[in-house]
Amino acid sequence: MAWYRNHYQCARCDAEWTDDWSCMCDDDCPFCGARHMSPHHNDDLTHVTERRADRFVVLRSMESAEETPDYELVANFPSRKLAEAFLKATLTASPNTSA
Numbered sequence: 398m399a400w401y402r403n404h405y406q407c408a409r410c411d412a413e414w415t416d417d418w419s420c421m422c423d424d425d426c427p428f429c430g431a432r433h434m435s436p437h438h439n440d441d442l443t444h445v446t447e448r449r450a451d452r453f454v455v456l457r458s459m460e461s462a463e464e465t466p467d468y469e470l471v472a473n474f475p476s477r478k479l480a481e482a483f484l485k486a487t488l489t490a491s492p493n494t495s496a
């Protein structure tokens with residue numbers, strides 16, 4: 398399951414807010430209540446890196462995720478650089494190619 402952080406700007410009152418969700422869906426303005434605002438931008442949070450103690454872990458949103466990203470730990474590394482290199486390789490790898 399993909400996981401996104403959607404960025405919204407209200408067309409009526411100009412307020413900005415973000416919402417994390419499993420799709421790029423419309424949201425209602427939390428300030429003035431205007432309906433069905435579409436995200437103008439989103440960050441893909443399906444894979445994230447995070448520092449835990451002295452390690453950097455790579456997390457992936459599980460297939461079963463619906464209302465929370467439900468992250469599972471994919472790998473952990475001694476540095477952020479290695480974690481991000483792994484993540485980049487994962488994201489660019491073809492799903493049909495097995496190592």
Ligand SMILES: [Zn+2]
Pocket residue numbers: 407408409410411412426427428429430431
């Ligand atoms: Zn508004």
